[in-house]
Amino acid sequence: MIPAKFIWKPLVQKIVTGHWRRFHMRPGMPPFPEKLKCAGLYLHVPFCKNLCPFCPYNRFKYDEKLFNLYEHAVHQEIDVYAPHLKDMKFTSIYVGGGTPTVNLEGLLRILRHLRNTFSLSCDICIELHPGNMDKDCLAALKDVGVTMLSIGVESTTDHILRNIGRNHDAETALDSLRRATSMGFNSVNADLMFALPGQSLRDWENDLRSVLEEGIDQISTYPMFSFPYSEMGKMQQLKSVKRPTSSAIRSMLNLTDEYSLKYGFERCAVWSWLKASKKKFSSITRHHYIGFGPSAASMIGSHFYVNTFDVNAYTHALPKKRPIALSMPVDRRLEMAYWLYWRVYELQVRERDFENLFGTEISLDATFSDLFNLVRLSGMMEKKNGGYQITKSGAYWIHRLQNEYSLNYINRLWGSCQKEPWPKQVKL
Numbered sequence: 001m002i003p004a005k006f007i008w009k010p011l012v013q014k015i016v017t018g019h020w021r022r023f024h025m026r027p028g029m030p031p032f033p034e035k036l037k038c039a040g041l042y043l044h045v046p047f048c049k050n051l052c053p054f055c056p057y058n059r060f061k062y063d064e065k066l067f068n069l070y071e072h073a074v075h076q077e078i079d080v081y082a083p084h085l086k087d088m089k090f091t092s093i094y095v096g097g098g099t100p101t102v103n104l105e106g107l108l109r110i111l112r113h114l115r116n117t118f119s120l121s122c123d124i125c126i127e128l129h130p131g132n133m134d135k136d137c138l139a140a141l142k143d144v145g146v147t148m149l150s151i152g153v154e155s156t157t158d159h160i161l162r163n164i165g166r167n168h169d170a171e172t173a174l175d176s177l178r179r180a181t182s183m184g185f186n187s188v189n190a191d192l193m194f195a196l197p198g199q200s201l202r203d204w205e206n207d208l209r210s211v212l213e214e215g216i217d218q219i220s221t222y223p224m225f226s227f228p229y230s231e232m233g234k235m236q237q238l239k240s241v242k243r244p245t246s247s248a249i250r251s252m253l254n255l256t257d258e259y260s261l262k263y264g265f266e267r268c269a270v271w272s273w274l275k276a277s278k279k280k281f282s283s284i285t286r287h288h289y290i291g292f293g294p295s296a297a298s299m300i301g302s303h304f305y306v307n308t309f310d311v312n313a314y315t316h317a318l319p320k321k322r323p324i325a326l327s328m329p330v331d332r333r334l335e336m337a338y339w340l341y342w343r344v345y346e347l348q349v350r351e352r353d354f355e356n357l358f359g360t361e362i363s364l365d366a367t368f369s370d371l372f373n374l375v376r377l378s379g380m381m382e383k384k385n386g387g388y389q390i391t392k393s394g395a396y397w398i399h400r401l402q403n404e405y406s407l408n409y410i411n412r413l414w415g416s417c418q419k420e421p422w423p424k425q426v427k428l
Ligand SMILES: C[S@@+](CC[C@H](N)C(=O)[O-])C[C@H]1O[C@@H](n2cnc3c(N)ncnc32)[C@H](O)[C@@H]1O
Pocket: 048, 054, 055, 056, 057, 096, 097, 098, 099, 127, 128, 129, 130, 151, 152, 153, 154, 191, 192, 193, 222, 223, 224, 225, 226, 227
């Protein structure tokens, strides 16, 4: 008999994306996104002082020589795009990593270059590591126009930080929040991970309380996923992405919800809570975006593509050609599904936003009628405020379903791209 997952997985994919077949990413050079009027900008800085074994992101041990090559190539990549993005308005900049401030002067030069090249009057958000963000660093970031910070606290319990291989202690993590909140940035987010080895519900309660008491604006909490290609995944000889048990995720998320509400926060995405009246901080929920740096992805409407993950390959490709490793054409139906995926992640799907992007010829309801009927019947979503709101139980179940796809897509794409600089093809 055919196992059920071989039936329901393609079926859900068909209902959501309009496609039965698995998606293929292949080498190719998509057009420059000259027709896009606005997009987000993503910059990837793939270096860290300490490589955490659980981390699935594209990052390398910091080396000054390699950083200099990287920096030179990023300037070239910006210049290659510049003539083609003359009419582009960037509505946000997100700098992620790695540890973006691992070489502060280099980062500031790149940010100034972006400023001088493109039309930017938007928030600049940056990811920070507690051990790489002293007062001078924060002042320099503020000076160059950074407005929002996201700090990788991960845990406020020393033995757990040690268990997961972080190179800072709890006090450094909490102190980084104090430094950040005292400097007058528009928003400070703290990232925490939960369902960690050796972590009790009481430890998690303590993490939540300690972080929320520091006067931050947003909290993002992620269950620890183990990817087969990460160091931790290799040690455990994983064949597929491993998640904490459903009961651990549920009980810890319920506690997060309870604590966040107590401190005046509202849930703003599956894993995030925001202080009322504050602006949301997010790396991935913009619809169109253009990425610079090794492993940066771009979604330009007609195509989704990723740069090579390898720093040397990236520097060698530029400035002659764009360092794009894999690309995939995106048809209109798939673009709508991509849009829906992130709106569901943000727990709100608005008809007006759909019309603004895709026009009024076809409605949101008509596009996703089968899916919406199914989800509404199960009580996971309700019609509200000119669209749909994901309910509390829906947030858990829908995201579990999303994870079935997205974690596997990420694992296949990132796993292959970390193995070789120019993969022949990746089946998602
Ligand atoms: C690029 S890192 C953050 C910035 C900085 N490099 C640091 O570690 O402090 C982004 C965030 O992803 C989360 N993260 C990393 N690995 C993860 C994993 N295996 N499962 C779940 N979340 C993870 C962590 O909360 C981390 O802060």
